[in-house]
Amino acid sequence: MGPTDVHGHHATALRTAATSPGATIDGRLRSAVLERAAGGSTPLPEPYDALARQIRDAAYRVTDGQVAAVREITGSDKGAFEVIMCACIGAGLARWDAAVRAIEEAGDAAP
Amino acid sequence: MRLPDVERGDSLRARTLIRLITAASGIRLPDAARVAFYHRRFVGPTFGTWTQAVMRGPSAWTVGERELMAAMVARWNSCDFCVGAHRAIAVRGVDPRVVAACLTDYRTAPVSERLRATLAFLETMTREPDALGAAHARAALDAGVSRAQLADAAAVAAVFNVITRYADALDFTVPGDAELDKAAGMMLKRGYG
Numbered sequence: 001m002g003p004t005d006v007h008g009h010h011a012t013a014l015r016t017a018a019t020s021p022g023a024t025i026d027g028r029l030r031s032a033v034l035e036r037a038a039g040g041s042t043p044l045p046e047p048y049d050a051l052a053r054q055i056r057d058a059a060y061r062v063t064d065g066q067v068a069a070v071r072e073i074t075g076s077d078k079g080a081f082e083v084i085m086c087a088c089i090g091a092g093l094a095r096w097d098a099a100v101r102a103i104e105e106a107g108d109a110a111p
Numbered sequence: 112m113r114l115p116d117v118e119r120g121d122s123l124r125a126r127t128l129i130r131l132i133t134a135a136s137g138i139r140l141p142d143a144a145r146v147a148f149y150h151r152r153f154v155g156p157t158f159g160t161w162t163q164a165v166m167r168g169p170s171a172w173t174v175g176e177r178e179l180m181a182a183m184v185a186r187w188n189s190c191d192f193c194v195g196a197h198r199a200i201a202v203r204g205v206d207p208r209v210v211a212a213c214l215t216d217y218r219t220a221p222v223s224e225r226l227r228a229t230l231a232f233l234e235t236m237t238r239e240p241d242a243l244g245a246a247h248a249r250a251a252l253d254a255g256v257s258r259a260q261l262a263d264a265a266a267v268a269a270v271f272n273v274i275t276r277y278a279d280a281l282d283f284t285v286p287g288d289a290e291l292d293k294a295a296g297m298m299l300k301r302g303y304g
Contacts, residue, residue: 002258003257003258003259003261003262004262004265006259006262006263006266007161007164007165007262007263007265007266007269010157010160010161010164010165010266011161011269013157013160013161014154014157014158014161016157017153017154017156017157017158018153018154022152023150023152023153039240039241051280055276055280058189059188059190059275059276059277059278059279059280060188060189060190060279062112062279062280063112064112064282066112067112067114067280067281068112071112071114076116077114077115077116077117078116078121078150080114081114081116081117081149081150081153082150082153084277084280084281085153085154085277087276087280088272088273088274088276088277088280089154089158089273091272091273091276092269092270092271092272092273092276093269094240095236095237095240095268095269095272096265096266096269098236098240098241098243099232099236099243099248099262099265099268099269100262100265101243101244102232102236102243102244102245102247102248103248103258103261103262103265105244105245105248106245106246106248106249106252106258107248107258
C-alpha cells in the first residue's frame with residue numbers, strides 16, 4: 001500500500017457520497033457542480049455556475065445573492081446545501097488529486 | 112448566506128443535540144457542528160469519518176501540528192472562522208508564539224525545516240493546485256519529510272480546502288476568543304467523527 005492510499009479510499013468514498021442517488025437534487029447536477037468546482041471547463045446553467053466558480057476561486061467572496069439564487073431554483077435549504085457541499089468537495093478533491101500526483105511522481109524519481 | 116434549516120437542525124435528533132450540547136457547554140454550538148449534524152443521508156458521515164482519520168488518526172504529525180496546518184489552510188483561503196477555531200486547538204499542543212509566528216509568516220517562523228517545507232507544499236496545493244508538481248514534493252522529501260508524512264499533511268489540506276469553503280459560503284458566525292477556547296477543548300475531547 002502506498003502512502004497516499006491510506007487517504008485515497010476516503011477521498012473516493014466522499015466523491016461517491018456526494019454524487020450517489022438518494023439526495024434532494026439530481027445526482028447528475030451534483031456531479032456537474034463537483035466537476036466544475038474541481039476545475040472542469042464545462043459551464044453549468046446559471047445560477048449554479050456562478051456559485052460553483054466562486055466557491056472554487058474564493059469562497060470568502062460568496063455573496064448572499066449567489067446562495068439565494070441557488071436556494072430559489074432548488075426550492076429548499078437542503079438543495080442549496082447539496083450544491084454548496086458538492087462545489088466545496090470538488091475544490092478539495094482537485095487539490096488532493098494534485099497532491100497525490102506530485103507525491104507519486106516525486107517518489108518515482110527518487111533514487 | 113446562512114441557511115435557517117442548518118441553523119436550527121433538520122431532525123429531532125439534530126435539534127436535541129444542538130440543545131443539549133449548548134446547555135452542557137454554555138456556549139452557542141459552533142456552525143461547524145451544526146453542519147455535521149445536518150442532512151445525515153448526504154455526505155456528512157463519510158466526510159466526518161475522513162476528517163476524524165486525518166486529524167486524530169495515526170500519523171507522524173502531532174494533533175497540534177495537524178491543527179496548525181488546518182489553521183494555515185484557513186489563512187490562505189481567508190476563512191476567519193477556521194483560522195480562529197483551529198488556532199485555538201493548535202495552541203493547546205504547539206507553543207502559542209510559534210502558532211502566531213506561523214500564521215504571520217511560516218517561512219520565518221521558528222519551526223522545524225520538515226514542517227516549513229511541508230507548509231510550502233500545502234500552500235502551493237491550496238493556492239495554485241494546477242502548479243503543484245513533483246518538484247514541490249521533492250523539496251519536502253529533501254527536507255526530511257517522509258512520503259507518508261507528506262500524504263498525511265496533504266490530506267489535512269484537502270479536508271480543510273473543503274471545510275473552509277463551506278464555512279464561508281454558509282457565512283459561519285465567528286465566535287469570540289472565550290467561546291473558541293471552550294470549543295477547542297470540546298474538539299480535543301470529542302474529535303470530528
